[in-house]
Amino acid sequence: MLTLPWTGTVAYNFLAPVLFGGSPIHLETGLEVLTTGLAVLGASFLLAWAAETAEKDVPRAFAIAVLAILAVAPEYAVDALYAWNAGAGGATTAACNPAPSMGTQLGEACHDANLAVANMTGANRILIGIGWAGIAFYTVWQAYKTRDPAVEKRDGFLTDVIHIDRGLSTEIAFLLAATVIAFAVPLAGGIGMFDTLLLVSLYVLYIGIVVRGDVEDGEEQVGVPAYFQAKRRAMRIPIVLSLFVYSGLMIFIAVEPFAHGLEAIGVSIGVPEFFMIQWIAPLASEAPELIVVAVLVNKARSTAGFNALISSKLNQWTLLIGTIAVIYSLGLGSLGTLPFDTKQTAEIWITAAQSFFALSILINFEMSMREAVALFALFISQVAIEFLILRVLSLPHPEAASLTMLHVYTAVYLLLGVALFYRRRHALGEVYARAGNAARTAVGKEPVAIEGGD
Numbered sequence: 395m396l397t398l399p400w401t402g403t404v405a406y407n408f409l410a411p412v413l414f415g416g417s418p419i420h421l422e423t424g425l426e427v428l429t430t431g432l433a434v435l436g437a438s439f440l441l442a443w444a445a446e447t448a449e450k451d452v453p454r455a456f457a458i459a460v461l462a463i464l465a466v467a468p469e470y471a472v473d474a475l476y477a478w479n480a481g482a483g484g485a486t487t488a489a490c491n492p493a494p495s496m497g498t499q500l501g502e503a504c505h506d507a508n509l510a511v512a513n514m515t516g517a518n519r520i521l522i523g524i525g526w527a528g529i530a531f532y533t534v535w536q537a538y539k540t541r542d543p544a545v546e547k548r549d550g551f552l553t554d555v556i557h558i559d560r561g562l563s564t565e566i567a568f569l570l571a572a573t574v575i576a577f578a579v580p581l582a583g584g585i586g587m588f589d590t591l592l593l594v595s596l597y598v599l600y601i602g603i604v605v606r607g608d609v610e611d612g613e614e615q616v617g618v619p620a621y622f623q624a625k626r627r628a629m630r631i632p633i634v635l636s637l638f639v640y641s642g643l644m645i646f647i648a649v650e651p652f653a654h655g656l657e658a659i660g661v662s663i664g665v666p667e668f669f670m671i672q673w674i675a676p677l678a679s680e681a682p683e684l685i686v687v688a689v690l691v692n693k694a695r696s697t698a699g700f701n702a703l704i705s706s707k708l709n710q711w712t713l714l715i716g717t718i719a720v721i722y723s724l725g726l727g728s729l730g731t732l733p734f735d736t737k738q739t740a741e742i743w744i745t746a747a748q749s750f751f752a753l754s755i756l757i758n759f760e761m762s763m764r765e766a767v768a769l770f771a772l773f774i775s776q777v778a779i780e781f782l783i784l785r786v787l788s789l790p791h792p793e794a795a796s797l798t799m800l801h802v803y804t805a806v807y808l809l810l811g812v813a814l815f816y817r818r819r820h821a822l823g824e825v826y827a828r829a830g831n832a833a834r835t836a837v838g839k840e841p842v843a844i845e846g847g848d
Contacts, residue, residue, distance in 0.1 A: 427655035431681075433648035437641040438685035444637035445686070446619035446698075451631065456605045458701045463709055464642035469517050469679040470714060471646065474721045476510035477732060479503060481725025487583050487733040504733065509671050510718055511585070511738040514710070515745040517676035521707055522752045523773025525680065529687050529703060530556055530766035533696045544696045552763035559697040560759055563828035565704040568600045570753050570825075572711040576746040579715070580739040586731035587723065590716035597712040606836035645682050652678050666785060673777060704756075711749065737793070740800040747807035748773070754814035758821040768810075776803045 441464060448457040483503020490504035534554045537545035546555045572593060579589055622633050660670045683706050690699040722732040751772075755765045776799070783795050815822060824844060831841035 423655050423658050426651055427659070430648040430652035430655070433644055434652060434682055435685060437644035437648070438682045439689060440637050440641035441645070441682065442686045442689040443618045443622070444634050444641060445702075446690075447622040447630065447637070448634045450623045451627065451634075453604055453606075456601070458698065459601060459604060459705050459709070460638065463713070464638060464645065466517075466679065466683060466706055466710060466714070467642060467646050468682075469513075469676065469710065470717050472675060472679060473510050473513050473714060473718055476506045476513060477718045477722040478725040480507035480510060480732060481722040481727075481730065484726070485733055486726075487731060490733045490735070493735065507722075507733050508735055508738050509668070510722075510732065511734045512668065512672040512741060513676055514714055514718065515738070515741040516672035517680060517714075518707065518710055518745045519748055519773060520673070520676050520680050521683075521703070521710065522748055523769055524677070525684055525687070525706075526703055526752060526761075527766040527770035527773070529684070529691060529699060530761050530763065532688060533691050533699070534763060536691055540692070542691075542696050552767060555760050555762045556696060556700075558700055558756055558759040558761065560824075560828060562697075562701055562704060562759075563825045564600065564603060564832045565701065565708060566753060566756060566825050567829035568596060569704060569708045569711065569749070572596055572708060573746055573749040573753065576711060576715070576742065576749070580734075580742050582731065584731035584733045585715060585719045585722075587719055587729050590719040593712040594716040597709060597716075600708065603833050603836045652681075669781065669785075707749070737797060737800075740797055740804070744776070744800050744804040744807065747804040747811070751807040751811040751814075754811040754818070757815065757825060758818045772803065772807065776800075 445457045445460070448460070480503050483499050483506065485500065485503035485507045489500055490507065493504055494501040496502065496505060533542060533556050534545055536542065537547075537554075544557045544559075546557060548554055575589075575592060575596070579585060582588070622630060625633065660674055683702060687699040687702050690696070690702065719732055723729050752769060755761055755769070779799055780796055783789060783799065784792050789795050827842075827844045831844070834841050
């Protein structure tokens with residue numbers, strides 16, 4: 395397998411002698427997975443402490459945005475690898491249609507182009523289907539011990555509700571805009587530089603707004619963040635930067651061998667490569683941010699946790715797609731459009747539809763346990779059914795059946811999302827009013843009054 399100089403495997407083999415002495419470390423697959431998994435776990439704690447400490451000096455939304463970028467950096471690296479290989483192998487829309495034979499350089503390049511999209515869509519769907527839903531369950535469960543004020547206990551089965559801070563309106567508004575744009579990405583026949591320009595500009599605009607926000611008084615910190623926040627500013631800022639850099643580098647180094655180790659184990663027991671690339675590798679690369687959010691929830695800071703989840707989704711839906719097109723063009727040697735097949739078009743649409751449905755749940759600033767169950771059940775059932783279609787059932791045309799199943803789930807997500815947005819249309823107006831006020835504040839204008847707002 396080709397590996398780019400900036401990916402985790404090369405960094406791991408280059409830095410291992412420096413950090414530990416001797417030759418690059420070559421571990422058996424199981425031990426490698428254990429070692430790198432523990433490294434990801436430890437680095438995730440450092441990343442959470444850095445973000446919490448930084449809240450004393452910068453707006454919380456900006457600190458969380460930095461955390462989100464660092465936590466998903468390995469996902470960028472994995473996608474960059476496939477995008478580069480696709481470009482370097484000459485994969486273009488014309489060359490890959492019809493698909494060339496596997497085993498040839500062009501066939502492998504077109505396959506890598508599809509893997510880049512599959513890995514990206516898998517990571518995004520995991521983040522919502524497992525991340526958002528799982529953290530919601532964990533938040534309610536932990537509230538019995540932490541007394542998290544964001545959790546409202548209600549009578550009945552799965553009726554407890556997590557209230558979302560209305561301060562997250564900016565993140566929700568930008569993510570909804572990115573989701574609408576994502577539906578149009580396949581219409582151009584691939585991911586091109588226009589998509590990069592549009593989506594990256596959207597993220598830059600978001601960062602420009604949140605970085606100019608006020609530094610909140612914030613919640614009183616405990617443990618390591620409280621210790622660092624007590625330091626004078628001249629010492630505190632270098633500490634925060636060092637934690638961000640070290641934890642981000644450690645995650646970047648460790649996640650790729652962790653993901654590849656899991657892939658090797660999966661393939662050895664008969665799990666198909668494409669399934670591993672779309673679901674197992676992204677699950678490994680999403681682990682740091684899920685650990686970080688779990689740490690925040692454990693401190694009864696579910697608001698900061700959901701901020702991190704939404705911010706992670708936003709930067710994956712904007713910067714990640716933009717990165718794919720840029721790296722592909724560098725590999726190709728000229729500006730180009732990353733091609734993908736009909737199956738990946740359906741994968742992008744179901745991913746956008748899932749995001750649309752998830753936002754329709756959050757638009758009224760709360761998530762119930764029933765809604766979390768719906769997110770998880772729709773996600774896990776789709777993955778399970780696809781696995782059955784492609785690997786277990788003996789269907790005459792499994793690829794066509796898989797494609798139909800993706801379209802059905804896309805329609806279900808959209809119908810549920812439209813219904814919820816219609817019922818909560820007043821909440822949608824409040825979200826964009828609050829996001830507009832954040833933008834006005836960022837450019838020095840006075841915010842306008844929001845009807846019914848606080």
